[in-house]
Amino acid sequence: MEEWRPIFSRFRLIIVKDPDLEEVKIPEGFDVCVYTESDIVKVIGSTKASLFSGYSVRYFGYLVSNKKYTIAIDDDCSPAKTKDGDLVDIVAQHLNNLKTPATPFFFNTLYDPYQKGTNFVRGYPFSLRGGVPCALSCGLWLNCADYDAPTQALKPDMRNTRYVDAVMTVPLKSMMPMSGVNIAFDRELVGHAMLPALKLVKEGKVRWETKEDVCCGLVVKTVCDHLKLGVKTGIPMGEALEGSPIVKSRKVIKELEICGFTMMFVLDVSQFPNSDLCGLVLHGSV
Known part of the structure; x- marks a missing residue:
């Protein structure tokens, strides 16, 4: 600390x-x-x-x-530094993401147009430049990236060493997982969906075993799409400590099956009439 x-x-x-x-x-x-x-x-x-x-x-x-805004950082995540060596103010950057609009309906190739030093690209519809409220900010991190267990086992020495000073809105209808290592959200908008949606029995003591945040991300993104809210990913960046996963083939297969089932469930639910969507997603996840 x-x-x-x-x-x-x-x-x-x-x-x-x-x-x-x-x-x-x-x-x-x-x-x-x-x-x-x-x-x-x-x-x-x-x-x-x-x-x-x-x-x-x-x-x-x-x-x-x-509080209206909740920011969560894992205990094994430390502050990152910018390319200039300055300490990243992870709170200020998350709040900036949440307090500025998101643009899920039309992709801006200049990344987040509300960040300092950027704007809307030529051809971006003026009718959409007002954006929508941002409900979730997913930060990234350096060093030991959030790979799944099979990837970490196959590439144990892979490290993320690139500091990318950019943030972008996840497009409408694009599914995404979520990691609780470095996130922030607006409790008034999506707080009720931020729950351990799916947890494997006797697992979750190490990050690569957890699946509840991955599944929670699928649910929250679907809810945001329905409510016309935005999700951003990119900065702020933290730095995660080392990890050394031990992979068992049976567990890996089970994880892949569950993640595949959850994604198909969320995609199927998104086809229901709008009036039923949120209730079905939240009930199914809890």
Whole structure:
């Protein structure tokens, strides 16, 4: 947390302790509210508390937050630096993404036209330049990128070393996964959809085992398309620590089957009449 002090010390932090981990040590000087397993049981109930364990504890933080904008950073993610060596203000960049419109209906080849130093490309319809509200900002990260287990096993030395100073809107009807390592969202717009939609039994203790955020991304993007909201991806960038996955063929096959089923489910649901879409997607995911 010391690395994040210049950025996080200005804000109230919610830390959710994984029941299987040791005591959390928090340096002085932070405005922190720590939630433990007993808090999860008190709010969720003992029968559902297991949903909020491992990497899924982040979703309990989403649940108890009462702010309009929620920004989530994994504990193994550290601040990145720009090409000039400046510390990336991950909060300011996420807020800028969420507070400026998104452009999902017509792709702007100059990336996000609302970022400093860019604008709409020639030929972009003036009727669409007002954009739509942005509900979700998906940041990226350097070093150990968020590959799935088979990819990490085949290419264990692959690292992301390119700092890309750009952000773009994910186009309408384009499906996407989501990672909770570095994201921000507008709770008033999509907070109800930010839940551990699908969790594999006895998994989720390491990032490459988790599938709930991938499936949650499919659901949230479908909801955003229906509600005419936008999703952005790109900056801000963080830096993830090293990982060393151990892959079992049976588990990998199961993960691929589940992800394929979930994608087909969301695509099928998106064909329903508009009045039924959101209810069906959220009910199916929870």
